[in-house]
Amino acid sequence: xxxxxxxxxxxxxxxxxxxxxxxxxxxxxxxxxxxxxxxxxxxxxxxxxxxxxxxxxxxxxxxxxxxxxxxxxxxxxxxxxxxxxxxxxxxxxxxxxxxxxxxxxxxxxxxxxxxxxxxxxxxxxxxxxxxxxxxxxxxxxxxxxxxxxxxxxxxxxxxxxxxxxxxxxxxxxxxxxxxxxxxxxxxxxxxxxxxxxxxxxxxxxxxxxxxxxxxxxxxxxxxxxxxxxxxxxxxxxxxxxxxxxxxxxxxxxxxxxxxxxxxxxxxxxxxxxxxxxxxxxxxxxxxxxxxxxxxxxxxxxxxxxxxxxxxxxxxxxxxxxxxxxxxxxxxxxxxxxxxxxxxxxxxxxxxxxxxxxxxxxxxxxxxxxxxxxxxxxxxxxxxxxxxxxxxxxxxxxxxxxxxxxxxxxxxxxxxxxxxxxxxxxxxxxxxxxxxxxxxxxxxxxxxxxxxxxxxxxxxxxxxxxxxxxxxxxxxxxxxxxxxxxxxxxxxxx
Numbered sequence: 001x002x003x004x005x006x007x008x009x010x011x012x013x014x015x016x017x018x019x020x021x022x023x024x025x026x027x028x029x030x031x032x033x034x035x036x037x038x039x040x041x042x043x044x045x046x047x048x049x050x051x052x053x054x055x056x057x058x059x060x061x062x063x064x065x066x067x068x069x070x071x072x073x074x075x076x077x078x079x080x081x082x083x084x085x086x087x088x089x090x091x092x093x094x095x096x097x098x099x100x101x102x103x104x105x106x107x108x109x110x111x112x113x114x115x116x117x118x119x120x121x122x123x124x125x126x127x128x129x130x131x132x133x134x135x136x137x138x139x140x141x142x143x144x145x146x147x148x149x150x151x152x153x154x155x156x157x158x159x160x161x162x163x164x165x166x167x168x169x170x171x172x173x174x175x176x177x178x179x180x181x182x183x184x185x186x187x188x189x190x191x192x193x194x195x196x197x198x199x200x201x202x203x204x205x206x207x208x209x210x211x212x213x214x215x216x217x218x219x220x221x222x223x224x225x226x227x228x229x230x231x232x233x234x235x236x237x238x239x240x241x242x243x244x245x246x247x248x249x250x251x252x253x254x255x256x257x258x259x260x261x262x263x264x265x266x267x268x269x270x271x272x273x274x275x276x277x278x279x280x281x282x283x284x285x286x287x288x289x290x291x292x293x294x295x296x297x298x299x300x301x302x303x304x305x306x307x308x309x310x311x312x313x314x315x316x317x318x319x320x321x322x323x324x325x326x327x328x329x330x331x332x333x334x335x336x337x338x339x340x341x342x343x344x345x346x347x348x349x350x351x352x353x354x355x356x357x358x359x360x361x362x363x364x365x366x367x368x369x370x371x372x373x374x375x376x377x378x379x380x381x382x383x384x385x386x387x388x389x390x391x392x393x394x395x396x397x398x399x400x401x402x403x404x405x406x407x408x409x410x411x412x413x414x415x416x417x418x419x420x421x422x423x424x425x426x427x428x429x430x431x432x433x434x435x436x437x438x439x440x441x442x443x444x445x446x447x448x449x450x451x452x453x454x455x456x457x458x459x460x461x462x463x464x465x466x467x468x469x470x471x472x473x474x475x476x477x478x479x480x481x482x483x484x485x486x487x488x489x490x491x492x493x
Contacts, residue, residue, distance in 0.1 A: 033489035042474040051393035069376035069390030073443030076384030094119035108152025118162035118190035121321030157293035160277035162189020165355035169245030173386030180243035182266035187341040226251040231258035241267030332415040333423035337383035344382035372398035396466035
Protein backbone atom coordinates (compact mmCIF):
# COMPACT_ATOMS: atom_id res chain seq x y z
CA UNK A 1 0.00 0.00 0.00
CA UNK A 2 2.82 2.33 0.90
CA UNK A 3 4.69 1.43 -2.28
CA UNK A 4 1.56 2.13 -4.36
CA UNK A 5 1.05 5.52 -2.64
CA UNK A 6 4.68 6.41 -3.18
CA UNK A 7 4.33 5.50 -6.86
CA UNK A 8 1.29 7.75 -7.23
CA UNK A 9 3.09 10.65 -5.56
CA UNK A 10 6.13 10.20 -7.80
CA UNK A 11 3.90 10.01 -10.87
CA UNK A 12 2.16 13.24 -9.85
CA UNK A 13 5.48 15.02 -9.31
CA UNK A 14 6.83 13.86 -12.68
CA UNK A 15 3.65 14.88 -14.47
CA UNK A 16 3.73 18.30 -12.82
CA UNK A 17 7.29 19.01 -13.84
CA UNK A 18 6.79 17.62 -17.32
CA UNK A 19 3.80 19.91 -17.83
CA UNK A 20 5.61 22.84 -16.29
CA UNK A 21 8.60 22.18 -18.49
CA UNK A 22 6.38 21.87 -21.58
CA UNK A 23 4.69 25.17 -20.71
CA UNK A 24 8.06 26.85 -20.25
CA UNK A 25 9.23 25.39 -23.55
CA UNK A 26 6.26 26.94 -25.36
CA UNK A 27 6.85 30.29 -23.76
CA UNK A 28 10.58 30.16 -24.37
CA UNK A 29 10.09 29.08 -27.98
CA UNK A 30 8.21 32.31 -28.75
CA UNK A 31 10.72 34.39 -26.86
CA UNK A 32 13.54 32.59 -28.65
CA UNK A 33 11.84 33.20 -31.99
CA UNK A 34 11.76 36.90 -31.18
CA UNK A 35 15.42 36.90 -30.15
CA UNK A 36 16.49 35.13 -33.33
CA UNK A 37 14.40 37.52 -35.39
CA UNK A 38 15.76 40.77 -33.97
CA UNK A 39 19.35 39.48 -34.08
CA UNK A 40 19.16 38.38 -37.71
CA UNK A 41 22.19 39.79 -39.60
CA UNK A 42 19.96 41.07 -42.41
CA UNK A 43 18.08 43.20 -39.86
CA UNK A 44 21.05 44.74 -38.09
CA UNK A 45 20.27 48.17 -39.60
CA UNK A 46 16.50 47.79 -39.39
CA UNK A 47 14.00 49.46 -37.09
CA UNK A 48 11.79 46.75 -35.58
CA UNK A 49 8.67 46.96 -33.44
CA UNK A 50 7.06 43.83 -31.99
CA UNK A 51 4.16 43.38 -29.59
CA UNK A 52 2.18 40.23 -28.74
CA UNK A 53 -0.64 40.39 -26.17
CA UNK A 54 -2.82 37.73 -24.56
CA UNK A 55 -6.37 39.00 -25.13
CA UNK A 56 -7.69 37.24 -22.03
CA UNK A 57 -5.10 38.33 -19.49
CA UNK A 58 -4.16 41.58 -21.29
CA UNK A 59 -0.52 40.79 -20.59
CA UNK A 60 2.30 41.33 -23.05
CA UNK A 61 3.81 37.98 -23.93
CA UNK A 62 6.75 39.28 -25.93
CA UNK A 63 7.71 42.74 -27.11
CA UNK A 64 10.55 44.70 -28.66
CA UNK A 65 10.63 48.46 -29.21
CA UNK A 66 6.84 48.35 -28.96
CA UNK A 67 6.68 52.09 -28.18
CA UNK A 68 8.69 53.24 -31.21
CA UNK A 69 6.58 54.94 -33.89
CA UNK A 70 7.23 53.65 -37.41
CA UNK A 71 5.55 53.90 -40.83
CA UNK A 72 3.61 50.65 -41.16
CA UNK A 73 2.42 50.72 -44.81
CA UNK A 74 -1.03 49.21 -45.41
CA UNK A 75 -1.37 47.84 -41.88
CA UNK A 76 -2.40 51.45 -41.18
CA UNK A 77 -5.76 50.54 -42.73
CA UNK A 78 -6.69 48.87 -39.43
CA UNK A 79 -7.10 52.35 -37.95
CA UNK A 80 -9.21 53.61 -40.88
CA UNK A 81 -11.56 50.62 -40.81
CA UNK A 82 -11.83 50.35 -37.01
CA UNK A 83 -12.54 54.09 -36.80
CA UNK A 84 -15.29 53.84 -39.40
CA UNK A 85 -16.94 50.95 -37.56
CA UNK A 86 -16.82 52.74 -34.22
CA UNK A 87 -17.48 56.34 -35.26
CA UNK A 88 -19.98 55.83 -38.10
CA UNK A 89 -21.40 52.39 -37.48
CA UNK A 90 -21.30 49.30 -39.68
CA UNK A 91 -24.52 50.24 -41.50
CA UNK A 92 -23.61 53.82 -42.42
CA UNK A 93 -24.06 54.48 -46.17
CA UNK A 94 -23.14 57.62 -48.13
CA UNK A 95 -25.76 59.25 -50.36
CA UNK A 96 -25.39 60.83 -53.78
CA UNK A 97 -28.20 63.28 -54.54
CA UNK A 98 -29.51 64.86 -57.73
CA UNK A 99 -30.82 68.42 -57.42
CA UNK A 100 -32.34 70.81 -59.97
CA UNK A 101 -32.69 74.60 -59.93
CA UNK A 102 -36.32 74.62 -61.04
CA UNK A 103 -39.09 72.05 -61.23
CA UNK A 104 -39.39 70.15 -64.50
CA UNK A 105 -42.05 71.67 -66.77
CA UNK A 106 -44.92 69.70 -68.29
CA UNK A 107 -42.99 69.23 -71.53
CA UNK A 108 -40.03 67.75 -69.61
CA UNK A 109 -37.75 70.78 -69.61
CA UNK A 110 -35.49 71.75 -66.73
CA UNK A 111 -34.93 75.51 -66.98
CA UNK A 112 -31.77 75.72 -64.94
CA UNK A 113 -28.81 73.65 -63.82
CA UNK A 114 -28.63 69.96 -62.98
CA UNK A 115 -26.55 69.26 -59.84
CA UNK A 116 -24.83 66.04 -58.72
CA UNK A 117 -24.22 66.44 -55.00
CA UNK A 118 -21.53 63.95 -54.02
CA UNK A 119 -21.46 61.96 -50.82
CA UNK A 120 -18.10 60.29 -51.35
CA UNK A 121 -19.63 56.99 -52.49
CA UNK A 122 -16.59 55.04 -53.63
CA UNK A 123 -18.66 52.11 -54.90
CA UNK A 124 -19.96 54.06 -57.92
CA UNK A 125 -18.56 52.36 -61.01
CA UNK A 126 -16.11 50.39 -58.88
CA UNK A 127 -14.69 47.20 -60.34
CA UNK A 128 -15.11 45.62 -56.90
CA UNK A 129 -18.89 45.94 -57.15
CA UNK A 130 -19.43 45.59 -60.87
CA UNK A 131 -18.46 42.98 -63.43
CA UNK A 132 -15.94 43.81 -66.15
CA UNK A 133 -17.53 45.80 -68.93
CA UNK A 134 -20.41 46.78 -66.68
CA UNK A 135 -18.87 49.41 -64.43
CA UNK A 136 -21.04 52.22 -65.79
CA UNK A 137 -24.35 50.37 -65.47
CA UNK A 138 -25.29 52.58 -62.51
CA UNK A 139 -25.31 55.61 -64.80
CA UNK A 140 -27.71 53.90 -67.17
CA UNK A 141 -30.03 53.10 -64.26
CA UNK A 142 -29.86 56.69 -63.01
CA UNK A 143 -30.75 58.06 -66.41
CA UNK A 144 -33.65 55.61 -66.72
CA UNK A 145 -34.93 56.91 -63.38
CA UNK A 146 -34.59 60.53 -64.54
CA UNK A 147 -36.44 59.74 -67.75
CA UNK A 148 -39.29 58.14 -65.78
CA UNK A 149 -39.43 61.31 -63.68
CA UNK A 150 -40.21 63.20 -66.89
CA UNK A 151 -36.85 64.79 -67.70
CA UNK A 152 -36.39 65.38 -71.46
CA UNK A 153 -34.27 68.51 -71.69
CA UNK A 154 -31.78 70.38 -69.52
CA UNK A 155 -31.69 74.06 -70.40
CA UNK A 156 -28.56 74.65 -68.34
CA UNK A 157 -25.35 72.98 -67.15
CA UNK A 158 -24.59 69.59 -65.61
CA UNK A 159 -22.54 70.31 -62.49
CA UNK A 160 -20.51 67.83 -60.45
CA UNK A 161 -20.35 68.96 -56.84
CA UNK A 162 -18.05 67.18 -54.42
CA UNK A 163 -17.27 70.38 -52.51
CA UNK A 164 -18.42 69.00 -49.15
CA UNK A 165 -15.29 66.84 -49.21
CA UNK A 166 -12.92 69.67 -50.04
CA UNK A 167 -10.13 69.62 -52.58
CA UNK A 168 -7.10 68.41 -50.69
CA UNK A 169 -6.42 66.09 -53.63
CA UNK A 170 -4.19 63.60 -51.85
CA UNK A 171 -3.18 63.12 -48.20
CA UNK A 172 0.01 64.59 -46.79
CA UNK A 173 3.14 62.55 -47.28
CA UNK A 174 2.28 60.81 -50.55
CA UNK A 175 5.23 60.63 -52.93
CA UNK A 176 5.29 62.08 -56.43
CA UNK A 177 6.08 58.59 -57.73
CA UNK A 178 2.83 57.24 -56.21
CA UNK A 179 0.13 59.80 -56.91
CA UNK A 180 -0.12 59.29 -60.68
CA UNK A 181 -0.50 55.53 -60.40
CA UNK A 182 -3.77 53.71 -59.78
CA UNK A 183 -2.89 52.91 -56.18
CA UNK A 184 -2.22 56.63 -55.64
CA UNK A 185 -5.73 57.74 -56.63
CA UNK A 186 -6.86 60.26 -54.04
CA UNK A 187 -10.28 60.51 -52.35
CA UNK A 188 -13.05 62.72 -53.73
CA UNK A 189 -16.56 63.90 -53.02
CA UNK A 190 -17.61 62.35 -56.34
CA UNK A 191 -15.45 59.28 -56.96
CA UNK A 192 -16.10 57.23 -60.08
CA UNK A 193 -14.54 54.07 -61.56
CA UNK A 194 -12.27 53.76 -58.47
CA UNK A 195 -10.83 57.12 -59.59
CA UNK A 196 -8.77 55.15 -62.11
CA UNK A 197 -7.82 56.20 -65.64
CA UNK A 198 -6.98 53.30 -67.96
CA UNK A 199 -4.31 53.87 -70.62
CA UNK A 200 -4.29 51.50 -73.61
CA UNK A 201 -0.84 51.49 -75.17
CA UNK A 202 0.63 50.01 -78.33
CA UNK A 203 4.23 48.80 -78.51
CA UNK A 204 6.24 47.77 -81.55
CA UNK A 205 8.71 44.93 -81.89
CA UNK A 206 11.89 47.00 -81.61
CA UNK A 207 13.52 46.96 -78.18
CA UNK A 208 13.63 50.46 -76.78
CA UNK A 209 10.93 51.89 -79.03
CA UNK A 210 8.39 54.09 -77.26
CA UNK A 211 4.82 53.07 -76.55
CA UNK A 212 2.07 55.07 -78.21
CA UNK A 213 -1.29 55.88 -76.65
CA UNK A 214 -4.25 54.29 -78.44
CA UNK A 215 -7.09 55.38 -76.14
CA UNK A 216 -8.06 55.97 -72.53
CA UNK A 217 -11.07 55.07 -70.44
CA UNK A 218 -12.91 57.07 -69.43
CA UNK A 219 -12.46 59.56 -72.25
CA UNK A 220 -10.94 62.80 -70.98
CA UNK A 221 -11.00 66.22 -72.53
CA UNK A 222 -7.67 68.06 -72.71
CA UNK A 223 -5.56 65.10 -71.58
CA UNK A 224 -1.87 65.62 -72.39
CA UNK A 225 0.01 62.31 -72.22
CA UNK A 226 3.73 61.96 -72.90
CA UNK A 227 5.06 58.44 -73.27
CA UNK A 228 8.59 57.50 -72.26
CA UNK A 229 7.62 53.84 -71.83
CA UNK A 230 9.97 51.54 -73.76
CA UNK A 231 9.36 48.16 -75.38
CA UNK A 232 11.28 45.30 -73.78
CA UNK A 233 11.61 41.51 -73.94
CA UNK A 234 10.41 40.99 -70.38
CA UNK A 235 6.77 40.30 -69.57
CA UNK A 236 4.41 42.13 -67.26
CA UNK A 237 3.84 45.75 -66.33
CA UNK A 238 7.01 47.56 -65.30
CA UNK A 239 5.74 51.05 -66.02
CA UNK A 240 4.78 54.05 -63.91
CA UNK A 241 2.34 56.88 -64.55
CA UNK A 242 3.13 60.33 -63.14
CA UNK A 243 0.74 63.23 -62.61
CA UNK A 244 -0.66 65.51 -59.92
CA UNK A 245 -4.30 65.86 -58.79
CA UNK A 246 -6.40 68.18 -60.99
CA UNK A 247 -3.63 68.26 -63.60
CA UNK A 248 -4.31 66.91 -67.09
CA UNK A 249 -0.61 66.43 -67.78
CA UNK A 250 0.35 62.77 -67.47
CA UNK A 251 3.50 60.97 -68.52
CA UNK A 252 4.61 57.36 -68.38
CA UNK A 253 8.02 55.79 -67.81
CA UNK A 254 9.38 52.27 -67.53
CA UNK A 255 8.98 49.17 -69.65
CA UNK A 256 6.23 47.06 -71.23
CA UNK A 257 6.33 43.91 -73.39
CA UNK A 258 7.10 44.53 -77.06
CA UNK A 259 4.59 43.62 -79.77
CA UNK A 260 1.63 44.57 -77.57
CA UNK A 261 -1.37 45.94 -79.46
CA UNK A 262 -3.38 47.22 -76.50
CA UNK A 263 -1.54 46.90 -73.19
CA UNK A 264 -3.61 48.44 -70.41
CA UNK A 265 -1.86 50.47 -67.70
CA UNK A 266 -3.81 52.03 -64.84
CA UNK A 267 -3.24 55.52 -63.52
CA UNK A 268 -5.14 57.96 -61.33
CA UNK A 269 -8.05 60.02 -62.64
CA UNK A 270 -7.11 63.75 -62.72
CA UNK A 271 -10.45 65.24 -61.62
CA UNK A 272 -13.17 62.74 -60.56
CA UNK A 273 -15.69 65.51 -59.82
CA UNK A 274 -15.65 66.87 -63.37
CA UNK A 275 -15.34 63.39 -64.87
CA UNK A 276 -18.49 62.31 -63.04
CA UNK A 277 -20.42 65.17 -64.66
CA UNK A 278 -19.00 64.26 -68.09
CA UNK A 279 -19.95 60.60 -67.72
CA UNK A 280 -23.50 61.34 -66.58
CA UNK A 281 -23.96 63.85 -69.40
CA UNK A 282 -22.86 61.20 -71.89
CA UNK A 283 -25.58 58.81 -70.69
CA UNK A 284 -28.20 61.55 -70.60
CA UNK A 285 -27.52 62.30 -74.25
CA UNK A 286 -27.60 58.60 -75.16
CA UNK A 287 -31.04 58.42 -73.59
CA UNK A 288 -32.24 61.29 -75.77
CA UNK A 289 -32.25 63.94 -73.03
CA UNK A 290 -30.90 67.11 -74.65
CA UNK A 291 -28.56 69.52 -72.84
CA UNK A 292 -27.97 73.11 -73.89
CA UNK A 293 -25.21 73.85 -71.41
CA UNK A 294 -21.87 72.23 -70.55
CA UNK A 295 -20.35 70.19 -67.76
CA UNK A 296 -18.79 72.02 -64.85
CA UNK A 297 -17.33 71.20 -61.45
CA UNK A 298 -17.90 73.03 -58.19
CA UNK A 299 -14.15 73.35 -57.64
CA UNK A 300 -13.99 76.02 -60.36
CA UNK A 301 -17.11 77.90 -59.27
CA UNK A 302 -17.52 80.55 -56.60
CA UNK A 303 -20.29 78.93 -54.58
CA UNK A 304 -21.80 79.46 -51.15
CA UNK A 305 -21.76 76.65 -48.60
CA UNK A 306 -23.55 73.55 -49.88
CA UNK A 307 -25.83 73.39 -46.85
CA UNK A 308 -27.23 76.82 -47.71
CA UNK A 309 -27.39 76.72 -51.46
CA UNK A 310 -29.22 73.39 -51.71
CA UNK A 311 -32.07 74.69 -49.58
CA UNK A 312 -33.19 76.70 -52.60
CA UNK A 313 -33.03 73.72 -54.99
CA UNK A 314 -35.27 70.72 -55.60
CA UNK A 315 -34.18 67.18 -54.70
CA UNK A 316 -35.00 64.96 -57.68
CA UNK A 317 -33.72 61.65 -56.28
CA UNK A 318 -30.95 60.15 -54.19
CA UNK A 319 -28.84 57.01 -54.40
CA UNK A 320 -27.59 55.13 -51.34
CA UNK A 321 -24.15 53.57 -51.61
CA UNK A 322 -22.44 50.62 -49.97
CA UNK A 323 -22.09 50.37 -46.20
CA UNK A 324 -19.08 50.86 -43.95
CA UNK A 325 -19.09 47.11 -43.35
CA UNK A 326 -18.86 46.37 -47.07
CA UNK A 327 -16.22 49.01 -47.86
CA UNK A 328 -14.15 48.01 -44.81
CA UNK A 329 -14.17 44.37 -45.95
CA UNK A 330 -12.66 45.25 -49.33
CA UNK A 331 -10.29 47.74 -47.69
CA UNK A 332 -8.63 45.18 -45.44
CA UNK A 333 -9.10 42.03 -47.51
CA UNK A 334 -7.66 43.46 -50.74
CA UNK A 335 -5.81 46.47 -49.29
CA UNK A 336 -7.51 49.13 -51.41
CA UNK A 337 -5.95 52.52 -50.70
CA UNK A 338 -8.80 54.61 -52.12
CA UNK A 339 -11.41 52.83 -50.00
CA UNK A 340 -9.41 53.45 -46.83
CA UNK A 341 -9.05 57.13 -47.64
CA UNK A 342 -12.78 57.50 -48.37
CA UNK A 343 -13.65 55.96 -44.99
CA UNK A 344 -11.52 58.61 -43.30
CA UNK A 345 -13.23 61.33 -45.35
CA UNK A 346 -16.69 59.96 -44.48
CA UNK A 347 -15.84 60.48 -40.81
CA UNK A 348 -15.00 64.14 -41.36
CA UNK A 349 -18.14 64.73 -43.41
CA UNK A 350 -20.54 62.89 -41.09
CA UNK A 351 -19.23 64.73 -38.03
CA UNK A 352 -20.11 68.09 -39.55
CA UNK A 353 -16.83 69.13 -41.13
CA UNK A 354 -15.30 68.99 -44.60
CA UNK A 355 -14.79 65.40 -45.65
CA UNK A 356 -11.05 65.85 -46.05
CA UNK A 357 -8.33 63.46 -44.95
CA UNK A 358 -6.74 65.85 -42.47
CA UNK A 359 -10.09 66.48 -40.75
CA UNK A 360 -10.98 62.80 -40.58
CA UNK A 361 -7.54 61.96 -39.19
CA UNK A 362 -7.86 64.65 -36.50
CA UNK A 363 -11.23 63.28 -35.41
CA UNK A 364 -9.92 59.71 -35.42
CA UNK A 365 -6.92 60.52 -33.25
CA UNK A 366 -9.15 62.45 -30.83
CA UNK A 367 -11.54 59.49 -30.63
CA UNK A 368 -8.83 56.93 -29.88
CA UNK A 369 -6.91 59.13 -27.43
CA UNK A 370 -9.20 58.14 -24.55
CA UNK A 371 -9.69 54.52 -25.62
CA UNK A 372 -6.31 53.00 -26.47
CA UNK A 373 -2.64 53.45 -25.71
CA UNK A 374 -2.01 56.13 -28.32
CA UNK A 375 1.48 57.29 -27.32
CA UNK A 376 3.58 57.66 -30.46
CA UNK A 377 0.56 57.55 -32.79
CA UNK A 378 0.81 60.09 -35.62
CA UNK A 379 -1.41 59.46 -38.65
CA UNK A 380 -1.23 61.29 -41.97
CA UNK A 381 -3.52 59.12 -44.08
CA UNK A 382 -5.86 56.15 -43.84
CA UNK A 383 -4.21 53.80 -46.31
CA UNK A 384 -0.59 53.74 -45.15
CA UNK A 385 0.82 55.04 -48.43
CA UNK A 386 2.27 58.02 -46.57
CA UNK A 387 5.71 57.38 -45.13
CA UNK A 388 5.05 60.19 -42.66
CA UNK A 389 2.80 57.92 -40.59
CA UNK A 390 4.18 56.86 -37.23
CA UNK A 391 2.47 53.96 -35.44
CA UNK A 392 3.83 51.80 -32.67
CA UNK A 393 3.38 48.05 -32.32
CA UNK A 394 1.73 48.84 -28.98
CA UNK A 395 -0.75 51.16 -30.76
CA UNK A 396 -1.83 48.30 -33.00
CA UNK A 397 -2.21 45.79 -30.16
CA UNK A 398 -4.16 48.28 -28.07
CA UNK A 399 -6.49 48.97 -31.02
CA UNK A 400 -7.00 45.24 -31.56
CA UNK A 401 -7.76 44.72 -27.86
CA UNK A 402 -10.41 47.43 -28.02
CA UNK A 403 -11.99 45.98 -31.15
CA UNK A 404 -11.93 42.50 -29.60
CA UNK A 405 -14.42 43.79 -27.00
CA UNK A 406 -16.40 46.02 -29.37
CA UNK A 407 -19.96 45.39 -30.52
CA UNK A 408 -18.40 45.42 -33.98
CA UNK A 409 -15.83 42.75 -33.04
CA UNK A 410 -17.05 39.96 -35.31
CA UNK A 411 -17.62 42.27 -38.29
CA UNK A 412 -14.18 43.81 -37.89
CA UNK A 413 -12.51 40.39 -37.68
CA UNK A 414 -14.27 39.26 -40.85
CA UNK A 415 -12.56 42.05 -42.79
CA UNK A 416 -9.15 40.54 -42.01
CA UNK A 417 -7.48 38.10 -44.38
CA UNK A 418 -6.71 34.57 -43.15
CA UNK A 419 -3.15 33.26 -43.32
CA UNK A 420 -2.78 30.73 -46.13
CA UNK A 421 -6.36 31.17 -47.26
CA UNK A 422 -7.64 34.60 -48.29
CA UNK A 423 -6.91 38.15 -49.39
CA UNK A 424 -3.42 39.55 -49.05
CA UNK A 425 -2.59 36.76 -46.56
CA UNK A 426 -3.39 33.89 -48.93
CA UNK A 427 0.27 32.98 -49.50
CA UNK A 428 1.51 33.80 -45.99
CA UNK A 429 2.30 30.69 -43.88
CA UNK A 430 0.60 28.51 -46.48
CA UNK A 431 0.75 24.89 -45.30
CA UNK A 432 2.59 25.92 -42.13
CA UNK A 433 1.58 25.90 -38.46
CA UNK A 434 -0.01 29.39 -38.65
CA UNK A 435 -2.11 28.47 -41.71
CA UNK A 436 -5.72 29.35 -40.87
CA UNK A 437 -4.79 30.50 -37.36
CA UNK A 438 -3.97 34.14 -38.07
CA UNK A 439 -6.36 36.85 -39.22
CA UNK A 440 -4.41 39.96 -40.06
CA UNK A 441 -3.72 43.00 -42.21
CA UNK A 442 -0.49 43.06 -44.15
CA UNK A 443 1.57 46.08 -45.13
CA UNK A 444 4.27 46.46 -47.78
CA UNK A 445 6.20 49.43 -49.12
CA UNK A 446 9.78 49.59 -50.32
CA UNK A 447 11.84 48.39 -47.33
CA UNK A 448 8.76 48.33 -45.07
CA UNK A 449 7.02 45.10 -44.06
CA UNK A 450 4.36 44.84 -41.38
CA UNK A 451 1.56 42.60 -40.10
CA UNK A 452 -1.00 43.07 -37.36
CA UNK A 453 -4.03 41.05 -36.30
CA UNK A 454 -5.28 38.13 -34.25
CA UNK A 455 -3.91 34.64 -33.55
CA UNK A 456 -5.76 31.55 -32.37
CA UNK A 457 -3.01 29.31 -31.01
CA UNK A 458 -2.81 25.51 -31.01
CA UNK A 459 -3.49 25.67 -27.27
CA UNK A 460 -6.66 27.71 -27.62
CA UNK A 461 -5.21 31.08 -26.63
CA UNK A 462 -6.34 34.30 -28.31
CA UNK A 463 -3.56 36.76 -29.10
CA UNK A 464 -3.26 40.19 -30.68
CA UNK A 465 0.02 40.99 -32.39
CA UNK A 466 1.88 43.56 -34.43
CA UNK A 467 5.23 43.36 -36.15
CA UNK A 468 6.73 46.29 -38.08
CA UNK A 469 10.08 46.23 -39.87
CA UNK A 470 11.66 49.22 -41.61
CA UNK A 471 14.90 49.32 -43.61
CA UNK A 472 15.64 45.60 -43.76
CA UNK A 473 18.64 44.49 -45.81
CA UNK A 474 17.23 41.41 -47.52
CA UNK A 475 14.66 40.95 -50.29
CA UNK A 476 10.93 41.34 -49.58
CA UNK A 477 10.39 37.59 -50.07
CA UNK A 478 13.17 36.77 -47.64
CA UNK A 479 11.75 39.26 -45.12
CA UNK A 480 8.39 37.51 -45.30
CA UNK A 481 10.02 34.14 -44.64
CA UNK A 482 11.62 35.52 -41.49
CA UNK A 483 8.28 36.89 -40.31
CA UNK A 484 6.59 33.56 -41.06
CA UNK A 485 8.92 31.83 -38.59
CA UNK A 486 7.77 34.21 -35.89
CA UNK A 487 4.10 33.79 -36.90
CA UNK A 488 4.41 30.01 -36.61
CA UNK A 489 5.94 30.42 -33.16
CA UNK A 490 2.92 32.54 -32.12
CA UNK A 491 0.56 29.86 -33.41
CA UNK A 492 2.34 27.25 -31.25
CA UNK A 493 2.11 29.34 -28.08
